[in-house]
Structure formats: structure tokens, C-alpha cells
Amino acid sequence: MAMTATSAETAHHTSRSHRTGLALGKVLIYAALIFWAFICLFPIFWTVTTTFKTANNVTQGHILPFIDFWPDWKGLRSLGLSPDTLFEVSTVRDEFLKRFLNSVYASVGASLLAIVIGSIAAYGLCRFDYRFGWMKNRDISFFFLSQLILPPVVLAMPFLVLYKNLVLLDTLTGLILIYTLMVLPIVIWIMRDQFETIPVELEQAALVDGCSVWGAFFRIVLPIALPGMVAAFILSVILCWNEYFFAALLTSSNAKTLPVMVASQTGSQGISWWSMAAISTAAILPLVLIGIFLERYIVKGLTAGAVK
Template sequence: MTRRIVKGILIGAALLFFLVPIYWIVATSFKQWPDIFAIPPKFIFQSTMLHYKALFNLDLEEVAKFGQAGKSLFPPRFVNSIIIAGVSTLLSVTLGTFSAYAFSRFRVKGEGDLLFFILSTRMLPPIVVGIPFFVLYRTLGLIDTHVGLILIYMTFNLSFAVWLMKGFIDEIPKEFEEAAMVDGYTRWESFVKVVLPQALSGIAATAVFCLITAWNEFFFALILTSERARTAPPSIAAVQGTSGINWGQIAAGVTVFLFPVVIFTFLVRRYLARGLTFGVIKR
């Protein structure tokens, strides 16, 4: 009995440790100016939507009254994040599913080596590939373009998609397609009509992981974009008010930004271990 109580307390403490910081930033985004910096910190406060209005450039007059000059750059960058993460995910999952199927079903020469080559590209530190990309993109005029960032995120997620999808496709019995092909389907038809529907939940999980990675990415966005194609992460960090760091608006940006990630985490909770180890862990 005492053991159970101690256990409960420890688990409760862990929950607090991991969740209070997130709660705190979300709460801060709804606090009025003086409350944000109140000592002692305020746990009960009157909420305001001011920081969200400022973030999305709504009700500029009211926002201006509180001394936050200038338009927020967040909305277009939020849209950029959606476009770039979405398109790059679509591409890497599509390409990844195709080659995962090939690795799973066909005899590929040097399969093991190829797969590990693919995995090793994911291990490269972003900063190491970032330098030649910067030089290359400047020559090609790809700096600060959506295409440029999409290409990088696609590549970055591709190896991951191949590995994860290979695990999922390996689990679909070959017999299904073979039966379909005996019935006169071509290989392509059986891939589309038999394998893809079976792999759907795997594809969805892979897509969610790619989406989160691209969504969260900071470094490439920082060095390869400045205005037009800049995504949300580097711009949330750069919100400076007239009087130092504008924590209210940062908190609002952070909240808006992490909300979809939390939702997606719950959607793929069954696949988290699998997704984070490139499918090495199967359950």
C-alpha cells in the first residue's frame, strides 16, 4: 500500500515537472502585461486576448494602446510553415513509400548497404550540410524561397520515411498481392489497390512524424530564409517589443505553434516508440 502511494506521488511529480512549463507559457499568453512579470507569479489572473490580437494583427488600435508598435510578421510566416511542412511531408512520404515497397518486395542489390546509407544521411548534423547548402542556394538563387526549404525538409525526412514505411510494409503479408496478381492484377495495380490501403495507418503515422519534424525545424530556416519564405520558428524567437523582449506575444506565438504538435502527438501515440527509432522498435 505505501509502495503504491509513493509510486503515485512520484508519477504525479513527474507529470508536474513535464507539464507545468507548458502550462506556464500557455497561461502567460493570456495574461495582461503587468501580470506577466508579477512577483510573486500570478496563478490566478484576469485573462486577455491582447497578445493573440497583436500576433494576428487584429484590432490594431487596441494593441497600439498598450505600446506595441508595428505589425506582427507572424501570420505570413505561420502560413509559410504550413505550406513548407505540408508539401515537403507529402513529397517525402510519397517517395519514401515507393522505395520502401521496393526494398520490402523486390530483390535489391546491396540492399543492406543502401538502407544504411539512407539512414546515415539522417545522422548528418544540420550545420555540416547547412554550410554547402547556403553557398549552393546562393548560387542557384534558392535562398529565401519556399522551394529551397521544401527540398531540404523533403530530403531530411526522406530517409526516415523509407525506414519507417519499410517496417510497415514488411508487416503486410506478401500473399495478398500474390493472390491479386494471380487474379490478373499487374504489380502496380496490386500495389495501389492492395498494399496502399493496408498501409494507410502506417502512411498516416509516417506523415505525422515528417510533419512535426518539418514544422519544428529551426536551423535551416534560420540560415536559408529571411523574409518571403521564413517559417514560424525563427520568427517567434525574434519578437522584440519596444521595451525588451515581448514575452506576451512570444507566449502567444509559442502556444499557437505548439497546439497542433500536441494534437498530432496524441494521434500517433501508438507509434511514438516506432517513429522515434526509425521503425527499429516494432511496437
């Protein structure tokens, strides 16, 4: 009996120690995740709060609103977006809205064009056998993806000369074309994985029923691959929206975008931190909304073809 009681007590202590260890492990994991989330989100917090700081608050490193400093409309006022200037005529606000719309037109236009071209290219690489020299389908697909390895600065001079000769400098058309080239490899790769998950038998059945190859593509394949197309479109918009190098290189006044406007908030008096923060907050907000409401499409696009 004594031995039985001792065994039971030992098992109880072991089980209790195991539960304590699991609880401690969970606490450490959540603490690490919270700490990492703080590190990741702090730059966004700093940017948003700096929008409502004065020069003294910025230079003195005040961080917490209502504790370290009292919020002010200085950042939004510099853009003509504060409550006291919103209904007044403001050339700065007109400039900001023009740059914001330029970013929208360039990002959405390039993403739509990339989706159209990339979907057709991905479908061809997925369903038909090609040979270009020694390269076959998989080699061609990898060639497209490998274009992302090339540093943008390598293409600076060729594109500058090309755009000057084609009269595309400082135009939205030129910006849309180069953004399309920039995101096209990602679109092709995502859509190729999407099309590979669709059974070929569905298209064969459509062909038997009298559909042409294009008919099967538009009526059968595209509706099934639509979630993947949405994911590719969202990722393309995000990449184009954040692009700075080509926008700074190939534009000057008419087609300048928000990232370029953010970087231009400097002068003889130094950096206008509040204006830069206000523009950055306006540039971040659309992407935050996209991430919140369309997260499942983004995840689907990133994991496309992972499980078949």
C-alpha cells in the same frame, strides 16, 4: 488448535502487509508519474500564461493567473488577435498569418512529398534485392537512417551555396525540398517496417490474377499500409513544423516560418516575452490537437514492425 489459530493469524498479517506494500507501491508510482507530468507540462503552462501577462508580471515571476496576476490581452494584442483588435486592420496580424501559413505549406508539402518518395523507396528495399558496391538492402536502409546522425550545421554552407546558385533562397519551394530530405529517412524506415509486415503471398496472388507489380502495389499493398503512412505523415509534419535551423538559414522575409518568428521577438528594449509566448502558443496548439486526436496513429508508426 492454538497452533492453527496462530498460523491463520500470521497468514492474515502477511496478506495484509502484502496488500499494504502493493498499495504503497502504487501510490509512489502515481506520485512519481504526476511529478514527471508536472515537469513536462510546466513549460507549456508557463508559455500559455505568459501570453496573458504584462511586463511587470513577467519580470516579477508571477505564475498563477487570478492569484499572482490578473490576465491581460497584451500578448494577443501585440499580434492583433485580441478581442479589441481582432476586427481592426493589423499589419502584425497579417505578418503572423503569413508565417503561420508558411509553416503549414512547408510542413504539409514536404511531408506529402516524403511519403510519396519514401513509400516507393521502402517498398523497393523490402521486396527487391539491391546491391550498391558492398551495400545490400539492409545496409542501404541503415545508410538512409544514418543521415539523421549528421548535425545540420555541417550542411549549412553547402546548402547555402547550392540554394543561392539555384535561386531557391527565401522560397517555400526550397524549404519544402530541404524538409523532404530531412524527414525522408524516417519515412523510409517506418514504411519499410510496414511493408515487411504484409505477407508477400497477397501480392503474388494479385500477380497471378493479372495485376502488374505497380497494380499490386497500389491496389493491395498501399491500402493495407495506409495506417502506417498516416503515422509517418504525422511524424513528418511535426518534425517539419518544429524545424528552426534551416528555416532561419535559408529564409529572410518571404518564406519565414513560425519558429523563426518566435526567435525574432527581440529588440533594443529586450525580449518581448508576451509576444513570444503568444506566437509559441499558436505554434504549439496544432501539435497538441494532432497529439490528442491522432495519438493511435503515432503510436502505431513508432511501434511498426516491433511485433510480427
